[in-house]
Each structure stands twice: as structure tokens, then as C-alpha cells.
Amino acid sequence: AALKDGLRSQVSAALKEGRVTPTELCQQCLARIKSTKFLNAYITVAEETALKQAEESEERYKRGQPLGILDGIPIAVKDNFNTAGIETTCASNMLKGYISPYNATVVQKLLDRGAVLLGKTNLDEFAMGSGSTDGVFGPVRNPWSYSKQYKEKSVSKSHSEDEESNWVNLGGSSGGSAAAVSSFTCFAALGSDTGGSTRNPAAHCGVVGLKPTYGLISRHGLIPLVNSMDVPGILTRCVDDAAVLLGSLAGHDPKDSTTIQDEFKPFGLPDLTGVSKLSIGIPKEYHAPGLSSEIVALWSKAADLFKNAGAKVVEVSLPHTRYSIVCYHVLCTAEVASNMARFDGLEYGHRSDMKDSTESMYAATRREGFNDVVRGRILSGNYFLLKQNYEKYFVKAQKVRRLIADDFVKVFRSGVDVLLTPTTLSDAAPYMEFIQEDNRTRSAQDDLLTQAANMAGLPAISVPTALSERGLPVGLQFIGRSFQEKQLLTVAKWFEKQVQFPVIQLEEVKRHDNGVFQHQKSASFS
Amino acid sequence: QQVSVEVLEHLEHLALVDFRDAEGVRRLQKAIQFADQLHEVNTEGVEPMDSVLEDRCLYLREDDVTEGNCTKELLENAREKVEEYFVAPPGNIPLPKLEERETFLQGS
Numbered sequence: 001a002a003l004k005d006g007l008r009s010q011v012s013a014a015l016k017e018g019r020v021t022p023t024e025l026c027q028q029c030l031a032r033i034k035s036t037k038f039l040n041a042y043i044t045v046a047e048e049t050a051l052k053q054a055e056e057s058e059e060r061y062k063r064g065q066p067l068g069i070l071d072g073i074p075i076a077v078k079d080n081f082n083t084a085g086i087e088t089t090c091a092s093n094m095l096k097g098y099i100s101p102y103n104a105t106v107v108q109k110l111l112d113r114g115a116v117l118l119g120k121t122n123l124d125e126f127a128m129g130s131g132s133t134d135g136v137f138g139p140v141r142n143p144w145s146y147s148k149q150y151k152e153k154s155v156s157k158s159h160s161e162d163e164e165s166n167w168v169n170l171g172g173s174s175g176g177s178a179a180a181v182s183s184f185t186c187f188a189a190l191g192s193d194t195g196g197s198t199r200n201p202a203a204h205c206g207v208v209g210l211k212p213t214y215g216l217i218s219r220h221g222l223i224p225l226v227n228s229m230d231v232p233g234i235l236t237r238c239v240d241d242a243a244v245l246l247g248s249l250a251g252h253d254p255k256d257s258t259t260i261q262d263e264f265k266p267f268g269l270p271d272l273t274g275v276s277k278l279s280i281g282i283p284k285e286y287h288a289p290g291l292s293s294e295i296v297a298l299w300s301k302a303a304d305l306f307k308n309a310g311a312k313v314v315e316v317s318l319p320h321t322r323y324s325i326v327c328y329h330v331l332c333t334a335e336v337a338s339n340m341a342r343f344d345g346l347e348y349g350h351r352s353d354m355k356d357s358t359e360s361m362y363a364a365t366r367r368e369g370f371n372d373v374v375r376g377r378i379l380s381g382n383y384f385l386l387k388q389n390y391e392k393y394f395v396k397a398q399k400v401r402r403l404i405a406d407d408f409v410k411v412f413r414s415g416v417d418v419l420l421t422p423t424t425l426s427d428a429a430p431y432m433e434f435i436q437e438d439n440r441t442r443s444a445q446d447d448l449l450t451q452a453a454n455m456a457g458l459p460a461i462s463v464p465t466a467l468s469e470r471g472l473p474v475g476l477q478f479i480g481r482s483f484q485e486k487q488l489l490t491v492a493k494w495f496e497k498q499v500q501f502p503v504i505q506l507e508e509v510k511r512h513d514n515g516v517f518q519h520q521k522s523a524s525f526s
Numbered sequence: 527q528q529v530s531v532e533v534l535e536h537l538e539h540l541a542l543v544d545f546r547d548a549e550g551v552r553r554l555q556k557a558i559q560f561a562d563q564l565h566e567v568n569t570e571g572v573e574p575m576d577s578v579l580e581d582r583c584l585y586l587r588e589d590d591v592t593e594g595n596c597t598k599e600l601l602e603n604a605r606e607k608v609e610e611y612f613v614a615p616p617g618n619i620p621l622p623k624l625e626e627r628e629t630f631l632q633g634s
Contacts, residue, residue, distance in 0.1 A: 101599040215579050228577050257585040258577070326563045333557070337541065344542075346612050348603035357619035363542045375543045376550065380557040382541045386533075396564050398574030403567065405575060440557065457578030482578075 008073060008187040008241045015061060015072050022061065022072030026054035026116050029074040033118065033185045039141045041179035043079045044087050045119040050074070053116045060114065069244055071114030076180040076189040079120035080127050081232070082221040083107050086117075090223055091135025092125045094369030095349045104221020105253045106190060106232050113248050118186050121176030125371050127192055127225050128336070129439050130200055130446035132175025133431070134373050142170035142204060142428055143183040144472050148505035153471035168472065169434040171200040171424065171446060174233060178205040181235045182504060188245050191233035194225045195328055195443070196423075196450025198233025199462040203423035203475030206464040206504060208496075210234040210242045211450075213483045214457035215260045217246075218253035226335040227258075229328075229454040239463065239493040243269050246485060260483075267486045272494040276310035280491075281416035285321035288448055292426035294468055299422050302465065302476055305498055306420070316416060318407040323400050324452040325444050330384050330397035336374075337381025343369060373439045405456040412481050418491050419479040422449055427468035449477065459485050461492045464501040473501070529554060534631055539621060545631060 014020045033045055057072035066072070077083060080090045082100035089095045103111065111117065124134045133139040144150050145167035154166075170178060174191025178201035181189050191198040193211040202209020210233060217232045224230055234245045247266025253259045282303055287296065307313045345351030345365035352364035370378070384393040411419070425445065434442070453460040459482070462475040478495070480488030534551065538544050545551050597610055606613040 098603060101596065101602065215582075252585070254585065254587050258579060259585070260579065260582060261585055320567070323564065323567055326561060329557070330561050330564065346604065346614055347600070351605040355615045357621070358614050358617040359542065359619065359621050361615045363544070363621065366543045367546075370543060372546075372550070372553075375546070376553045376557070378541045378543050379537055379545065379550070379554055382537050383529075383533075383554060383558065384561065386536075386540075393561055393564065395574050396567075396569060397561075398576065399569035399572040400564055400567050402572055402575035403569065405578060438553075440553070440560075444560070 008236070008244070011073065011187065012069050016066065018061070022054040022057035022116065023051065025072060026050055026074055026118075029118055029185055032183070036143070036183045036185060039143055039179050039183060040138055041121055041140055041176040041183065041185070042076070042119045043089060043091065043122050043137050043176070046086050046117055049086070050116050050118050053111070053114075057114050057116065067112070067114040070110065070248055072116060073114075073188070074116045074118050074186045075110060076118050076121050076177060076186040077107055078123055078174050078177050078189070078191045080123060080192055080223045081107055081190060082223070083117065083120065086120065088120065088223070089136075090126045091123050091137055092369065092371070092374070093136050093350055094343050094366075096136070098349050102221065105218035105255060106249050107221065109249055121174070121180050121189060123176055124173040124373070124439075126223070126340070126374050127173040127194065127197055128373050128377060130172050130196070130443045131169055131434055131439075132172035132201065133169065133435060134371060134439055136371070139431060140170060140172075140175035140179050141431070142168040142472075143179050143506060144168060144206065144428070144504060146506055147471070148507055149467055149471040149502065151471075151507070153469065165432060167431055168428045169204070169431045170428055171204040173197040173201075174235065175201045177235050178202050178207055178209070181205070181207045181237060183506065187236070188241055189235045191235050192222055192225070192230060193233040193454065194230050195332065195447040195454055198235060199423050199450050199460060199475070199477060200446055202235055203462045203464070203477075204428040204473060206473030206475070206501060208236050208239055208242050208464065208492075209462040209475070210246065210489075211453060211460045212246060212250065212485060213459040214454075215258055216250045216264070216459075216483060216485070218256040218259050220253055220255040224339045226332050227339070228331070228335065229457075231454075239461070239489055239496050240269055242461070243267065243489050246489075262483070269486075269490050269493045272490060274310055275306060275491075275494060278306070278311040278491065279415050279417045280306045280311050280313045281316040281411055281419045282313065283316050283318045283321065283411070283419055283421060285318050286421040286449055288322075288425065290425045290445065291422060295422045295424070295426060295474060298466055298474055299420070299476060302420060302495070305495070314416065316411045316414070316419070318404075318411060318452065320400065320404045320407050321452055324404050324455050325448055327397045327400040327404065327455065328447065328451050329444070330393050331401065333377045333381035334384050334394050335381070336377045337385060340370070340374065340378050345369075376440070401455050404452055408452075408456045408458060417481075418488060421477045421479065423462040423475040423477040424449065427470055427472040427474050453479050458482055459488050461488060463492050463496050463499075465499050467502060529558070531631060538631065
């Protein structure tokens with residue numbers, strides 16, 4: 001029973017040795033999903049198909065022929081990936097009831113390796129947002145709202161009604177996936193990352209969030225937001241697990257011609273004995289306005305950690321950092337305007353009853369199907385693409401993009417191996433506070449530290465670092481060189497080992513299950 | 527600098543989504559204001575960047591048919607169809623002009 005709380009690698013061993021069966025594991029996870037329903041992490045739970053997959057996995061283990069390390073492992077997938085036979089909604093009315101006729105490549109790869117697909121996770125509508133609050137199925141709650149660590153620190157007004165609305169936000173847009181992993185309903189989840197959508201909620205939920213290099217993992221079947229920046233993201237409870245997932249997903253896909261053709265070799269992560277050969281860059285512009293003093297302190301402490309262990313830690317400059325959000329705003333809305341054009345009600349998705357003409361049917365369908373955020377971005381994007389604005393905004397943004405990408409090239413060329421930055425400006429906000437600002441403002445604020453990596457296509461990972469004063473997770477981000485995931489993850493793993501981030505102690509859930517929580521209380525970071 | 531009603535109407539037509547209310551228009555104004563910050567950056571002599579993979583060639587596969595024959599699956603998701611056709615309302619009918627449409631912009 002304790003196994004679902006353990007690391008995937010321990011679970012894999014247990015499956016192999018027969019100490020737990022895939023169906024038991026699947027059932028435990030499904031039960032856990034039910035008992036954490038209040039988190040609203042899942043849009044669709046594919047109970048029947050999951051159990052069937054688990055049974056098939058069990059057969060393979062019985063025959064002594066498991067497909068590999070992921071066989072029988074329960075995973076969740078963000079609801080903007082196509083999953084054959086399972087509803088894919090993107091948390092939008094536009095796709096409610098849409099049953100994908102095919103699996104996204106990354107989903108297929110996981111299924112081919114025997115993973116058990118538990119369900120589709122909640123997000124901001126069409127992945128537009130940084131709060132997982134703006135989807136039609138409602139907001140996702142941060143599991144840490146219900147943790148002992150948070151409750152101990154909060155000045156509690158002990159009315160139960162207050163508790164109902166006092167829950168904490170968890171960032172986004174892959175909030176559902178982050179919550180699913182964080183609350184032990186699955187061992188890993190797929191998210192997407194266009195401006196930080198995987199790393200941001202990972203940091204707020206105390207899980208590992210990996211954004212791979214653009215072109216490494218196939219986007220075929222990932223409903224696109226910004227074709228030149230989107231990547232599938234990986235959320236896990238530890239860096240080793242992220243490496244395993246990466247190993248299963250990366251590689252050229254003939255169905256996505258933006259995946260590079262270089263051969264990809266899955267790798268295990270060595271345990272670094274020392275970091276004296278490492279050069280860590282601290283980009284000074286990431287000391288952004290609004291960065292909480294708590295996070296500045298943690299960032300500084302992390303830099304010292306590397307320095308004291310013998311690494312070379314240098315301050316570097318990425319001068320165009322502050323324009324990356326503006327640049328993103330223009331390029332994103334422009335690509336969105338184009339990508340959302342496919343939703344017209346004719347071939348799939350919502351269709352309006354309007355019959356007067358094709359155009360009026362399209363217009364009515366889109367009015368009914370999209371929320372304000374999506375419509376806003378489409379209209380802005382179209383504005384920037386107007387003939388009179390094209391050079392001024394769109395092309396200009398593309399030029400600024402090159403400057404941002406070049407900033408990174410220069411820094412990495414100067415000998416820096418990996419950059420260390422905060423992931424978020426502060427720990428997670430209470431939901432009521434979060435919704436005070438509108439989606440665009442929030443996105444601009446929250447994506448600040450994560451967005452540039454998408455601009456430049458670089459790999460980046462958020463690693464849970466410590467708990468804040470309020471008892472909420474804070475993560476730090478490592479940004480690596482293009483296609484150097486092995487180096488990036490090796491450094492991240494070393495860091496993870498040093499900080500010993502605490503396990504979430506979920507009280508509500510504890511009541512329903514007889515699991516034993518594993519505590520890791522050694523040299524805590526803060 | 528206010529965006530003119532003509533441009534707003536043009537955008538509604540191009541995008542086939544509507545502004546719906548004053549908030550929608552304000553949102554666009556703010557978005558433009560935000561984007562204007564780009565002009566602070568000196569991009570003299572800088573080439574626009576289309577893709578971070580610009581130094582590589584896109585993969586082109588052989589022009590062989592490797593999949594297809596999935597008419598039935600693809601039609602399943604459409605609401606209105608006849609035999610193997612998607613059914614659309616009559617085309618080539620332009621959207622009604624601003625005066626005739628039920629749009630928020632009429633008020634401005």
C-alpha cells in the first residue's frame with residue numbers, strides 16, 4: 001500500500017519482483033484520484049481502459065516479459081494531447097465531447113512501453129494561462145493547500161467555509177498534471193510548455209518539471225499553441241524519473257518534421273561525486289522586479305551550495321531578458337491567431353446551430369466555443385498580423401527573439417555549463433488573491449523567468465528546493481545548452497540530492513488510506 | 527492611441543471572433559500598449575528568427591502513402607455530414623455589415 005508513495009524506480013522493482021501487481025497499483029491510484037477529487041486535477045478518468053492496460057501489464061509480468069521500466073506504471077496526460085478513444089477537451093467548450101481518433105506520438109510511446117493511462121488532466125483553456133484557473137472545468141487546487149506543512153503555517157480562521165475558499169493556486173497551465181503527480185495519483189504526467197507551463201506549476205507543487213529542448217520530443221498530437229515554442233513537458237517526483245520519461249519520449253518522429261533527426265540515446269544519470277568541473281551562470285537580469293526576498297535568499301543559498309562544493313559560479317548577463325515577455329506576447333498571439341483558425345465547427349468540436357452562411361456559422365461557433373482569454377489572444381494576434389502592423393510588431397518581435405536567443409549563445413560560449421535561476425517570482429498565492437489580476441497580467445508576471453528558455457528553445461528544469469515561510473514549495477530552475485539534457489539533468493539530480501526537499505504530508509487523503517508516508521528529513525535546505 | 531472602429535470591425539471579420547464588450551476592446555488596447563515596448567529595442571541589422579532550428583533542414587520523407595483510409599473515424603467527430611461529406615452552410619455569403627450585425631461594436 002505504501003508503494004504508490006514511493007519513487008517510480010522503487011515501484012518498478014516491486015512490480016518486477018511481484019510484491020505488487022499492476023492492477024493493484026492501478027486500483028490504488030484510481031482510488032486516490034477519487035479521494036482527491038476536490039483538487040479538480042483530472043478532467044477525464046479513463047478507469048476502464050486503465051484497468052485493462054493494467055491487466056495486460058500483469059500478464060506480461062507473469063510471463064516474465066515486461067516491456068521495460070515503465071510497464072504497469074500509472075501516468076496522467078494533460079488534456080491537450082490527443083488520446084485515441086478518450087475525450088480530449090483542452091478544457092474548452094470548443095472541444096467538449098471530442099473523442100480523438102488517434103494518439104499523440106508521446107502518448108503512443110508511453111502506451112507502447114506498457115504505461116497505464118489513468119486519465120486527462122485539467123489546464124487553462126487551450127493552455128493559455130499561468131494559473132490553471134481559466135478552463136471550463138474550473139480551477140485546479142494546489143495539493144499543498146491541504147498539507148500539514150501549509151496548515152501549520154497558516155493563520156487559520158477555523159471556519160470550514162473559509163477552508164473551502166482558502167485554498168492555494170498552483171500556477172499553470174499544466175496545473176492538473178502537477179497536482180496529479182504531487183498528490184500521488186500517478187507517478188509521472190505529461191504537460192506542455194510554451195512559456196513555462198510545465199515548470200511553473202511544478203515549482204508551486206513541489207515536483208520536478210522538465211522542459212526539453214525544442215525539437216527533441218515530438219509534438220504530433222499535441223494541440224498546438226505556438227508551433228515554434230511548444231514542447232511536451234515532463235512532470236515527476238524526482239529527477240531520475242524525469243530522465244526515464246525523457247528516454248522513452250525523445251527522438252525523431254517522421255510525423256513531426258520539427259523533431260531533429262539526430263539519433264537519441266536514452267541515458268541514466270550518474271551520481272556526481274563533485275562539481276568542481278562545473279561552471280554555473282547566474283544571470284543578473286533574473287533578479288527581476290517582484291522577485292520575493294525569500295526566493296532571492298534561496299537562489300543565493302543555492303549558488304553558495306555550488307560554490308562551496310567547488311563549482312565555478314559566475315554572474316552573467318542576458319541583456320534582453322526583460323523584453324522576452326513582450327516578444328512572447330506578440331509571437332504567441334500571432335501564432336495562436338493562426339492555430340485557432342482550425343476550430344470552425346465543420347470537422348470536429350463544437351458547432352453552432354447558425355445556418356445562414358459558412359462564415360456566420362464559423363463566427364457563431366467560435367463565439368460559443370472560446371472563452372475570453374482565447375478570443376482576446378486571437379484578436380490581438382490578428383492585430384499584430386495586419387498588413388500595416390506586420391513589420392512593426394510581428395517581424396520586430398522575431399528580431400528581438402534572435403537577440404534573446406543570441407544572449408544565451410554568448411553566455412554558453414563563454415564557458416558556462418548551466419544557468420541557475422528562480423522558477424517563479426514567489427511561492428503560490430491563495431486562489432482568491434490570484435484571480436484579482438486578469439489572465440494576461442498574470443501570465444506576463446508569472447512567465448517572466450521561464451519564458452526566455454522557450455524563445456531560445458533551450459532545455460530547462462525546475463527542481464523543488466525548499467518550503468517557503470508559508471509552508472509552500474519553491475523551485476529553482478536550471479537552464480542548459482541545446483540538446484544537452486544529460487548534463488542538465490545530472491546537475492539537477494546532484495542539486496536535488498543536496499536539498500532533500502520534504503515529502504508532502506497530505507492529511508485529508510491520509511484518512512482514506514492506510515499508506516505509510518516516507519519522510520526524508522535529513523539536511524533540509526531552509 | 528485608440529484603435530478605430532473600422533479596424534476593430536476588420537479584426538472581427540478576419541478572426542471570426544467578436545469583441546463582445548468594452549472589456550474586449552480594452553484588452554486589445556492594453557495588449558497593443560504592452561507590445562509597443564518592443565520598439566525600445568535596437569534591432570538594426572538583425573534578421574528575424576523563424577525557428578530555433580533554423581540551422582537544420584526539416585525532415586522530408588519519401589512521398590509514399592503510409593496511412594489513411596480512415597474516413598469513418600474522421601467523420602465520427604463531425605456534427606453534420608452526408609455520406610462521406612462534411613456539410614457546411616452556403617458559402618460565398620459575406621458576413622453582414624457592421625450596421626446589420628448584432629455586435630457590440632455597433633454601439634461605438
